Amino acid sequence: MHFDILTLFPEMFSGPFGTSILGKAQENGLLSVDLWNIRDYAIDKHRVVDDTPYGGGAGMVFKPDVLVRAIEEVKKDSSAPVIYLTPQGKVFNQQIAQELSTLPRIILLSGHYEEIDERVRRGWIDQELSIGDYVLTGGELPAMVLVDAIARLLPGVLGDEDSAEQDSFSNGLLDCPHYTRPAQFRGVSVPDVLLSGHHEKIRVWRLKEALRRTWLRRPDLLGLKELSAEENLILEEIKKETSVEGRFKDNESN
Ligand code: ADE
Numbered sequence: 396m397h398f399d400i401l402t403l404f405p406e407m408f409s410g411p412f413g414t415s416i417l418g419k420a421q422e423n424g425l426l427s428v429d430l431w432n433i434r435d436y437a438i439d440k441h442r443v444v445d446d447t448p449y450g451g452g453a454g455m456v457f458k459p460d461v462l463v464r465a466i467e468e469v470k471k472d473s474s475a476p477v478i479y480l481t482p483q484g485k486v487f488n489q490q491i492a493q494e495l496s497t498l499p500r501i502i503l504l505s506g507h508y509e510e511i512d513e514r515v516r517r518g519w520i521d522q523e524l525s526i527g528d529y530v531l532t533g534g535e536l537p538a539m540v541l542v543d544a545i546a547r548l549l550p551g552v553l554g555d556e557d558s559a560e561q562d563s564f565s566n567g568l569l570d571c572p573h574y575t576r577p578a579q580f581r582g583v584s585v586p587d588v589l590l591s592g593h594h595e596k597i598r599v600w601r602l603k604e605a606l607r608r609t610w611l612r613r614p615d616l617l618g619l620k621e622l623s624a625e626e627n628l629i630l631e632e633i634k635k636e637t638s639v640e641g642r643f644k645d646n647e648s649n
Pocket residue numbers: 480481482524525526527528529530531532533534537
């Protein structure tokens with residue numbers, strides 16, 4: 396998969412994209428990234444990319460001519476969608492990451508200043524995404540978040556193919572608790588079932604604990620998911636086992 400990223404600060408990407416899983420995935424040819432410096436498309440002497448807003452007020456606006464020159468250059472040989480990172484966009488989630496990971500190429504536009512000129516938004520942007528209901532200084536970190544979430548879903552990027560499937564959200568639930576050696580740590584033992592070697596019992600335990608965690612921490616997710624007959628039964632069991640008080644406590648400790 397190929398990512399084109401339009402930004403005023405290409406140097407911000409070198410750390411996150413050069414190390415760990417994203418760095419290795421690029422070395423192995425599983426993904427590629429081109430960074431486009433928007434300032435290169437400002438053609439006046441001072442390479443100005445922003446201007447004051449019509450109607451007055453605080454904040455600056457990205458100049459439409461500069462942005463459109465940059466977008467059109469990137470789009471010259473591609474029909475890839477242009478995704479603008481903005482707090483006004485649809486909130487990014489695992490399902491959107493999964494959908495985008497099936498595309499061969501996407502173009503990400505990191506905004507800065509107050510906003511982009513509305514005419515660019517209407518004419519050259521295919522999708523607007525936000526990474527949450529808070530405002531950052533620019534769209535660079537959101538672009539990195541998108542690339543990271545999408546890249547780890549591409550075949551071969553994670554060492555163990557199964558690990559993305561087990562993720563929180565991938566089946567509409569939070570992930571179940573995990574344990575590793577030693578079986579006893581500071582007086583706390585690993586649940587017996589995980590040491591039993593009984594695959595079916597382990598599967599049911601994991602499903603139950605994923606459902607419990609989701610019900611306790613993110614009940615809103617259960618409203619969005621169509622539960623199977625087995626999941627419904629297990630959830631009823633959990634509700635009987637867990638007191639309202641316990642639910643409140645778990646939420647507080649998040
Ligand atoms: N730019 C500034 N804040 C943002 C956010 N929350 N999501 C996406 N882009 C942004």
